[in-house]
Amino acid sequence: MDNREWMYMGRPSQAQITREWMDKTEKFLDHVFKAAKEARDTFCPCSQCENKKRKTREVKVQHFCKYGFMPNYTRWVSHGEAYRPREEAVRRRLEAFDGDGGVPGWLGDYEDATFAERPTEDEQEDEEEEPEPSAKAFFAMLDSAQKVLHEKTTVSQLDAIGRLLGLKSQHNMTQACFDAMMAIIGGLLPEGHHLPSSLYESTRLLQALKMPYEQIHCCPKGCVLFREEHKDAKYCPKCKSSRYVEVDKGDGKKEQNEDIPMKVLRHLPIIPRLQRLFMSKESAKQMTWHKNGVRYNPDKMVHPADGEAWKSFNGNHRGKDEEAYNVRVALAMDGFNPYEMISAPYTCWPVFAIPLNLPPGPYFNGKTYS
Template identity: 30%
Template sequence: MFKDRRSKDYENGVEQFLNFAMIRASDLQSIRCPCRVCGNLRSQPIREIRNHLFFNGVDQSYTTWIWHGEAVTSGTSPCLNEQDFSQQQFDPSPTDNVAETIEMVQDAYDHCTADPEVFKKLLEDAEKPLYPGCTKFTKLSALVKLYNFKTTNSLSHTGFSDLLTLLGDMLPLNNEIPSSMYEAGKTFAALGMGYEKIHACPCDCILYRKEYKDATSCPTCGTSKWKLKKNSTEIRKDVPAKVLWYFPPIPRFRRMFQSAKIAKDLTWHAHERDYDGTMCHPTDTPSWKLVDHKWPDFAVEPRNIRLAISADGINPHSSLSSRYSCWPVIMITYNLPPWLCMKRKFMMLSLLISGPQQPGNDIDVYLAPLIDDLKMLWEVGVEAYDAYKEEHFRLKAVLLWTINDFPALGNLSGCTVKGNYACPIFSEGTCSHRLKYGKKNTYVGHRKFLPRYHPYRRQKRLLMVSKSLD
C-alpha cells in the first residue's frame, strides 16, 4: 500500500487491507480511515475509505495496523495526524498539552531574534495556571484551544470577545482569561503574528511610509490623509482616510522553520519525493527548473522558499453590492508536499487592501511593502534557525508565479485585457470585431475548425468517447 497509487499492486494492497480490517472490525458499518487526511481519527464507511486511500494515499507512518486488528507490539503508539489532533476520539493528558505549550514557547524563546523580554512574558503565560488551583490548562494553552475553536467555527472578533467575557464570568475569581479579542491578540504578538497599519492616499497615489511617513497630505494630488467629518469639510485628525493592512512574511517564514516537523516538510521536494517522470509537484514545472538553471547558488539550498501570490477582490460580509472593495493578497509556499501546499494554515495573508474602490492599476502602490521584503529575501536573505537540523542558515526566497483572474492580470502585469487587443498572448493579432449597434467587442476568430474531409472527422468512435467523458 506504500507504492504508486496508480499501480495494480497498490489496488491489490488496498483490497487486502480492507478485507483484513473488515474481518476484525467490531462495527461492520464503519472503521477508522488510515488515509493521510483522516489519520485513523475518523470512522468512515468501507466504500468511503477505499476512495480516501486512492485520493489521499495511506498515512506513511501507519505500518502496524493497531487500529485494524494487528497485534500491538511494545513501544507501538497510535498514528496521529497533527492537522486533525483536535478531532481525535481520545483526549490526551491535559498535563501533556501544558508541557507541549511550554516547550513550544521555550524553543521560540531560545532561538528568538526579537525582544527577549516579550518572550519572557509569553513564557510566564505558558506556565501560569488558568485560575488558582487549575492543573489542566495554563493561560496560554487555554488561549490556543480557544483560538482553534474560533478559526474552526469562523467566529467573528465580536463573537469571540463575547465568548471570552462569558468564560471569564463562569470561571473562578482571579482567572487569567482575557476580556476581549484585543487583549488575547496582545498575548500572541510575541509569536510573530503582528501586522502593520500603513496609511494610504484615498486616491491610491502613495503610501505614507519611508520619505512620506510624516506627511499629512498627498504630494501628488494634494488630498489630506485624514478622514473628513460627515457632511463637512472639517478634518477628523488621527483618523486615516484609507489604511493598508500589511502582514510581514519574514517573521512567519522564520517561525515555520522553528517547528522541526514543518522545517522537515519544507525540504520534502528535495529529499523525499519520487522522480517518476510525471508532473506531481511544482518542482517538475519549467519555471522551477529555470530558476535552478539560472541561479544554481539559490537552488543548492533546498530550504530556500519558492512562492506564489494570489490577488483578487471580494465583497466582504456576503454583500452583493460594489459599494465597498476588499483585496486580500495571499502568499503560498510551494516547498511543501502537495497535500500541504494549499492547506489553510500554510496560506499566508500578506496584504489586505480595503476601501470604497478597488485599487485597479494602482495596486502596485499597495504591493510596495511586500515587494521590498521579497527583494531582500532574494538579494540578501535573512538569518533563520532550522529546528529540524538544529542549525542557523541564511534563508532566501523567490516569487515564481502570480495567481489571479483575467481582469486582475491586467492590473498586476500592466498588459491589455480589454478592447481590440485583449489577448495578452496574441496582442495585435487578436481576432476581434466591434459590434456596430451593440457597441461591444466580440472575439469570434478563436475557434479553428478542421477541414471538411480531415481524417479526424471520420473517427466517430473517439468522438463518442470524448462526448461521454464530457
C-alpha cells in the same frame, strides 16, 4: 481513556507503593518513549518537575517513586494523547462548544514537531540558557494548556480562554463587556480557579501565536504610501487627495478627521512568517522537500519543482538552486467585497505569498508523502 486513579491511589506515600502502580508506571514509560521515538529523554510529569524538565527513563522512575505524579495529570497531553485523530478531536470540541478554537490542539501539533529538539538532561544541568521571548511565550501557553481551570473539572485554562474569546469574536463584544463577563464567571467558580480576570490577561497567554503587522495609510487613488518621506503628509503629493476623511465644519469648509484614514494598507511582513516555518526541525525539513523529497512516480508532476519554469529558473540562477533552504514563493492577488452585495462600497485586495518549498501532500514520519 482508561481509568487512571492508580496513578494516585497506588502510591499514597513514598513508603506505600502497590504492585499495580509499579506495573502501570512501567507501561506508562513504555508508552512515553515509544511516542517519543528515538528521544533519550522526555518531559517528566512528577510533582517536582511538572512536565517542565526532560529526564531519562531511569531518572523518571526515581522521581515517580520519590515525588509521585503531578496532580490531575490523568490525560497525558505531553506524552502523546494530545495527538489523537483530528476527527475525534474536532467532534469532541464541537460537542463541548460550537465556537471552540482548538488552541491546545495547535500547541499539540507544535509540541509534536519539536519533541526531539529540547535540550537533554545533561545539557540542562550544564547550562541553563534563557529561552528567547517567543519560546518563553510558547512554554507559558503550553503550561496553561496542561493546567486545569479548577480541581473539579478537566477543562484546561487555555481551552476555557479559547472558548470565551471565540464567543467574544462571534458576538462582537466590547472589552468592557468581556471583562464584566469574566468577573461574573470568575465569581461563580471555586476559589483558587485559574480563569483570567480580563481580556488583557487572556490575550497575553496567546502571545506566542501573534504575528506582527503594520498599518500604512495610502492615497485613496493608489498613488503613494504615506511612509518614509511622506509619513507626515496630509495630502497625496501627486493627485492632492486627502489622506484622511474630510468632514463638513458647518461653514461650507471641510477639515480632516485624522482618526479616520481614507485608505489603509495592512502589511504583514513575510520574514517572521517564513522564520516560523523554520522554527522546528520537522517543518524546516519539509521546507527542503522541493529539492530533497522523493518522487514515487517520476512520470507525474507532483510539485512546482518538477515544472519547466522551475527548472529554467535553476538554470539561470545556479547559486540559488544549490541551497535547499532558499524559499520560493508564488504571489496571488484578487479583490473581493467582504460584505457581499450591500450598500457599503468596500473591497479588499489581499496579496498572498505562498511558499512553494513545502511537500504536496500529508507528511508521515519524515518518509512518506501521498
